[in-house]
Structures are given as C-alpha cells and as structure tokens.
Amino acid sequence: MKKSLVIITLAALTSLAFQAANAQSAVATQSLNLSVNAVYKIATSGNPGALAITAGTAGVDALTSVSDASTTYSITQNYGNTVKISANLDAALTSGYILQVNLASGKGTSAGTADISNATSGSAVDVVTGIGMGADANKAITYTFSALASAGTLASNSKTVTLTLTN
Numbered sequence: 001m002k003k004s005l006v007i008i009t010l011a012a013l014t015s016l017a018f019q020a021a022n023a024q025s026a027v028a029t030q031s032l033n034l035s036v037n038a039v040y041k042i043a044t045s046g047n048p049g050a051l052a053i054t055a056g057t058a059g060v061d062a063l064t065s066v067s068d069a070s071t072t073y074s075i076t077q078n079y080g081n082t083v084k085i086s087a088n089l090d091a092a093l094t095s096g097y098i099l100q101v102n103l104a105s106g107k108g109t110s111a112g113t114a115d116i117s118n119a120t121s122g123s124a125v126d127v128v129t130g131i132g133m134g135a136d137a138n139k140a141i142t143y144t145f146s147a148l149a150s151a152g153t154l155a156s157n158s159k160t161v162t163l164t165l166t167n
Contacts, residue, residue: 040083041076042165044141050156051145065146073103074137075165082108083131083167086124090160093117096151101161103127104140113144116161124164131165 048068056063077083085108087101102113108131119125143161147154 036078039076039078040165040167042085042163043074044163045072045074045138047071048141048143051143053145053147056149061148061150063147063149065144067142067144069140069142071141072138073141073163074135074139075107075131076135077131077165078133079167080133081167082129083165084108084126085128085131086164086166087114087116087127088119088121088124088162088164089116090120090162092120093159094151094154096148097154098146099159100144100146101127102140102142102144103163105131105136106139107131107134107136113142121162124162127163 048071051066051068053063053066073085075085085103087103089099093099098115098117100113100115100117103110105128108128111125111127111129114125114127116125116127
C-alpha cells in the first residue's frame with residue numbers, strides 16, 4: 001500500500017513538473033503619456049448681504065460705514081510661479097461712494113483693505129499677491145461700503161464684483 005501511494009505521489013509530482021515546464025505565459029504592455037496642465041480655480045461661497053448705510057454723525061460728512069464678512073473664497077493653483085487675485089466692479093461707483101474689499105490669505109500676501117470703487121475690468125486692483133502652488137480654502141472676504149453725506153442718497157444699486165486668479 002505504501003509503495004502504491006509513493007508511486008501515485010511521484011506520478012502526480014512528475015505530471016505537475018512537466019506541466020510547469022511546458023506552461024506558456026502571456027504578457028501585454030501599454031504605453032501612456034501623463035501630463036498635468038496649469039490649473040487656476042477660484043470659487044466663492046455665495047453673495048454677501050445688502051450693504052445699506054443708515055447712520056451718520058451730526059457735523060461729519062462721512063456717514064457710518066457698513067461691512068459684511070459673511071462670504072469666503074477658495075482657490076487651487078498648480079502654476080510653477082506665484083499667482084495673484086485681482087478684484088473689479090462691473091462699473092465704477094459715483095464719486096462720494098466707496099466700496100472696499102479685504103481678502104484674507106493663507107498662501108499669499110493680502111493687500112489688506114483695498115478700494116475697488118473705481119476698479120473696472122481694465123483697471124482691476126490686486127487684492128492678494130504672491131500665492132504659491134496648492135490650495136487655500138474658506139478664506140474670509142470682507143466688504144466695507146462708505147459714503148459721504150455730500151454725495152446724496154443712492155437707491156438700491158446692484159454691483160458685480162469679479163475676483164480673478166491669474167499669473
């Protein structure tokens with residue numbers, strides 16, 4: 001019985017060795033090209049609330065300014081150099097009305113509170129400079145609206161602020 005078990009085991013091992021020696025393999029290869037293009041993305045969290053001036057001090061031409069810091073912006077950029085964010089309005093404000101914006105930044109240098117009252121698409125104001133590669137998320141945007149009493153009243157007036165991320 002032991003002899004036949006040994007013979008059967010040897011026969012099985014010999015068969016496996018023969019199959020392994022004659023086994024074929026199949027290989028397929030592929031070539032592919034990889035690239036990453038320059039990516040510039042900027043987004044805001046929504047729109048700020050209405051900025052309505054309703055107060056002032058007797059004897060002072062500058063009315064009490066109002067601010068809104070309820071929105072944020074986020075950016076992603078992989079450009080090899082630093083980039084910047086500029087801001088402009090769809091149309092300049094009338095003299096005596098002042099709109100300022102302040103963008104916080106963790107990856108660049110904020111210009112602080114910048115006057116964009118007369119900044120249009122041809123004269124945008126840099127509000128954050130020196131932004132390195134990577135992402136910066138949920139950074140505060142603060143708008144401040146001021147007016148002189150001598151400028152008069154201003155009916156509700158919708159303005160569009162454009163923030164542009166560029167090199």
